Amino acid sequence: MKLIGTIASVAAAGTLLLLVALFCAAVVMRYVFETPIQWTEEMSGFLMIWIVMIGAVVAERDDQHLTIPLLTEALPNRIAAGVNLVTSLLSVGLLMALAWYGYSLAMKAQFKFTQILKISWTWIDLAVPLGAVGIALFTLARCIGYARTAAKGNA
Template structure:
């Protein structure tokens, strides 16, 4: 998991840095030199989608997704683990199905090209299945922890 952690953080950070630098360069080119970069919209859209999906992986890794634990927090640890196991299992099923549909979408868009740079929409559409699978990896690890708590009564 350490390799996945570092890789997800490095990719998201690098993409964000590239997006910021590219946006600054595009603004300067457009308003200072009156020579806009026409490709920046496509690249920034691609980077933004990938940043969001990889950011979702990192957020799941750090267990920082929005939750409302008011009711669950008052339950005993084993019941909390059981509730978490059910909710996480549903999340895995939904994300797994979404990843499959996203893969089908990406494959269907393989021959469709973007307007300016003419690269395949496959790379844009691939962000969702990759992000979903990345989240599922961390959810499965969480399910194993919850299952251990449920079976052994670990705290």
């Protein structure tokens, strides 16, 4: 899991760096050389989708997704861990459904291409299932800790 987390961090940082460099180049070309780069808007949208999905994987790895722990903080540790385990497993189920439907969408878009760069929409749409699977993996890893806490019997 550590390798997947490291790959996700590097990919998120690299994609964000590429997006910032692209924006800088686009601004310089447009306002200094008065020759805009036509494909920057299309590529920016493409990169933004990937940044969001890879960033979501990194956020899940670091346990930084928004949670409202009001109920679980009021419960004993064992019961709270059980509640967290059940909600996490439900989340994994939803994420896997998202991955399945996202993959189906990506495969249906094989012959649909972007207007300027002629990139297959499959490469854009694959961000969703890959992100969902990555989030599900880190959620499952967290489930192991919840299961251990629930099984200990610490009240």
